[in-house]
Amino acid sequence: MKFSKSKPFIFGVTLVALGITAKINSYEVKADAAIKDQPSVVVRSVDLNSDKVIKVPERNVPKDNQKTNTSKKTTINRGGSGLGQAGPSAPSGSSSVVSYAYKFLGRPYIWGASGPNAFDCSGFTSYVYRAFGVGLDHYTGSQFGSGQSVGKGGLSQGDLVFFNTYGSISHVGIYIGNGNFIHAANSRTGVIVSSLSEGYYASHYAGARRVLK
Structure with a gap:
């Protein structure tokens, strides 16, 4: 083959x-076989179409930035603002000077001020007496030399009362009767009524002058 x-x-x-x-x-x-041994990766699709509303919490914004601060207001009774206007009432039977002085009860004390919105002690007395034709210097020492001297037991409404607060004549007020006087005391109290028998004023009393007859 x-x-x-x-x-x-x-x-x-x-x-x-x-x-x-x-x-x-x-x-x-x-x-x-090698491919089958590899871990599988699963990709999941996300449906972004949703009717739900997701609410994001608001930040805690200080109200100061929204201009909602409310300032506190303090009301102070300052009496009337001048001759003939309504103000705190003076005691019954008071003289014209005392009645007028009462119109400024509660006004603030500012050193060097002579009214009508604020006073110091001598500015208050000079402003009140000016309305009655009496000119007084805006200085306590000068006012102590005005008019005539009056003893403490013979005081009448409208007399000026003086005190040696700092060792010399340095404070003045207007006597209103019944042992009391009205004055621009200090920046804390403004124009107030005090008693001549109070410990401080009793120990610093320096005398009185009558400038209006």
Whole structure:
């Protein structure tokens, strides 16, 4: 039996092809197995279309930035503002000077002020007496030299009463009767009524002058 020279060649090529195919299939199987061993990554889609309203909490903004501060107001009774205007009533039977002085009861004390919105002690007495035609210097020492001296037991309404608060004549008020006087006391109290028998004023009393007859 004779064989063709080409048959062995074809047979060999066939074997080689079969071997290559087997290796390729083996690689595919390994690759597929390796891929299956890898952890899977799941991508989830998110639906952004929603009718729900998400409320974001507001920041705690200080109300000061919204200009809602309410300032506190203090009302002070300052009496009348001048001659003939209504103010705190003077005691019954008071002289014209005393009645007028009462119109400024409660006005503030400011050093050097001479009225009508604020006073110091000598500014108060000079302002009151000016309304009755009596000119008094805006200085306690000068007022102590005006008019005539009056003893403490002979005081009448409208007399000026003096005190040596700082060792010399340094404070003045207007006597209103019943042992009391009205004066611009200090920045804490303003124009008030005090008693001559109070410890401080009793110990610093310096005398009185009558400037209006």
